[in-house]
Amino acid sequence: MNVWRQLLAPRPKTHVARTVGRTLLGAMLAFAGIGHLTFARVEFRDQVPELLPVDPDVVVVGSGVAEIALGAALIAVPRRRVPVGLAVALFFIAIFPGNIAQWLGGKDGFGLDTDAKRFVRLFFQPLLVLLALWSTAAWRDRPRLGARRGASRSRR
Template sequence: MSRSERSSLLLAGLLATAGVAHFAAPRQFDATIPRALPGKPRTWTYASGVAELALAAGVALPRTRRAAALATAAFFVGVFPANVKLAVDWRHRPASLRTVALARLPLQVPLVLWARGVAKGAEGRS
């Protein structure tokens, strides 16, 4: 298995794990949904879980990998406001929780770059 293939499958695994977590423990994700979004937070939690599962499937399949990886990069950018909300909401929590919330913010950058790298590695193979 090539390094590119391993990277793609690891990204798909991360997305699938996160997608399943949205259904297994939705309450923790509900709290990150920005209040400006219409509807109930649980709807957004489930919708983002479905999106992550769909992206995982797309990234796992060579035929759809490039498009799905680019969509994944956009998804990671799109969920950034939820991470900002979490950091703001947790600013008065214990230091360990604040650290986790703040660490999620810069973590989005390598996730976006990883997804773009997977897309680039899939060029010409789709």
């Protein structure tokens, strides 16, 4: 319980550049999520790896809802930016296999109509993970388990 309390505790304010980055990332996620549910649904469905034992439409809708929620949280819940930033980073890692599947399967989508373009896109996913961690200062302000363990021992 103590870990969750510290994870959800408000963190120190961040620099304006981080706030702008967090807000832009949130807007981008929300827009992509809306695309999952509306105008780009077919293109997103084509990117779902065939190995997943789930209907691609379910994956697209689920990831779209998650993107909208994460994007909204990045923008509207700055006091919880650390756990939200960690969740966004994990989300970007979780959807990376879809990018790999698009490249390996040679599937066009979103202007990625060559193997070279699809391959270059793979290098942007780690940048999104880093942007999520940097813009929320999640890595800097994350609870440090070792520090908590030491503090709990000193209270005994």
